[in-house]
Amino acid sequence: MSLWLADSLQRPAAPRDWRTRLRDWAEDVNLVPDLGQNVGSLTWFRGLATCFGLCATALYLSPGFQPVPGAPEPLLTPAQYDEVRSQMITPLALGADSGRRMGATDAVQPLKETPERPQIELNAQIGSSDTLARALSRAGVSSGDVATVTSMVGGDIGAGVKPGTRLDIILGRRASRTSPRPLDKLNFRARLDLAVELNRVGGVLQVTRVPIRVDNTPLRIQGVVGDSIYRSARAAGAPPKAVQAFLRVIAKQVDLGSIGAGDRYDIITEYHRAETGDVEVGELLYAGFRRARGKAVDMLKWTSEGRTEWFEASGVGEKRGVLGAPVDGARMTSGFGMRRHPILGYTRMHAGIDFGARYGSPIYAVTDGVVAFAGRHGGHGNYVRISHGVGLATGYAHMSRIAAVPGQRVRRGQVIGYVGSSGLSTGPHLHYELYRGGQVVNPLSVKFTTTAQLTGSNLAAFRARLAQLKGLKVGTHEVAAAAPTAGAQAAAGK
The missing domain is CATH 3.10.450.350 (Nuclear Transport Factor 2; Chain: A,)
Known part of the structure; x- marks a missing residue:
């Protein structure tokens, strides 16, 4: 046994073929190592070379992206197409909007005239x-x-x-x-x-x-404010248009932000109801407001001297202030006081303020009044002077055209002329003056308002109308005072 083992160790090994050697080499050499480990080593570079080789082989063997040619189908002859069209259901499938028609057969005869609908x-x-x-x-x-x-x-x-x-x-x-x-x-x-x-x-x-018969009785809605006066009024049946107009009116008398639960509102508006059931809501006629603790507000729309506005129960109308400028979008180019005159060349009093504006821009009356003068007035050129009462008057000079006549009553914001450069003027602008007791004053130093006051028979008619409206029966539900939000309960009586 020992002799055989010694002899076998001394004999050379049998030669191996190339397949065996290649398999043994592949087992010893890793061609696809993990490229995330041992970066920079010989094994890593061997794996990188393998990756590039595989990618290059894939690109070389790729079939490309060129289209594969194919033979087109033969076109149908007119006879074949008509036969196919008579059998297909394309118009029905597309809702008859394809524009194609069914092929005619011997059973189909063309109409000489298409009949129309009678109406x-x-x-x-x-x-x-x-x-x-x-x-x-x-x-x-x-x-x-x-x-x-x-x-x-x-x-x-x-x-x-x-x-x-x-x-x-x-x-x-x-x-x-x-x-x-x-x-x-x-x-x-x-x-x-x-x-x-x-x-x-x-x-x-x-x-x-x-x-069509129409009932023109005004609609009256009363209620108690819950968490919101608008929601409370809408829940009580007030039309949105009437509620919005009501809030605009009382906002001039009280702070809307201070309105709280427990306050009462009273709305009366024009209301037209036809016998067919159609309804039209007109203008707001009366706005009333009562605080739980505080003053009451009674506002009635009234027409006096051709002007319709809101009056308090005492007959006092709205306060109206002067406009900021008698020309829209104008800029002040010269103030009140001593200055060197651009034409005369010496220093003298400039008795007003100048507003630069485009030629032809409309000029407005700054407040109500009566035209005292309208025409040519020396260096003022085309000039209009308006008297506002209580010793106040305003003047408008250098107009290109006058749109007012002497004795005419004008309202605030009414057009009385147009910007020009008449008289002693170097360019189109408006020279605006303010008079107090007949003497010129700085227009920027005076702030005044006008307030209408009803008197005599006009005041008596106003109070009669106010009593008539306040005597109307409530036309819808009234908001319950105990509810934190707008609940409703039936209201009866006057």
């Missing part, structure tokens, strides 16, 4: 900033019938038909295919109290007016 019934609606004529034209009514309709009902619609009004239209049979369809019937609501119906009788349009 077309349609509905249209008056849009915002729309007119009756435009709405009818869009609906397909001929221009001749539109002109006839507007001439027949022009006096009924006044300033125009209310947006959203529905038009029921029937168009009749036309005489030929080249002529428009005639208007056979038209129904619409011209006003809340009037419905209009037009019918074609004997080839001529005739109008029938149907009066």
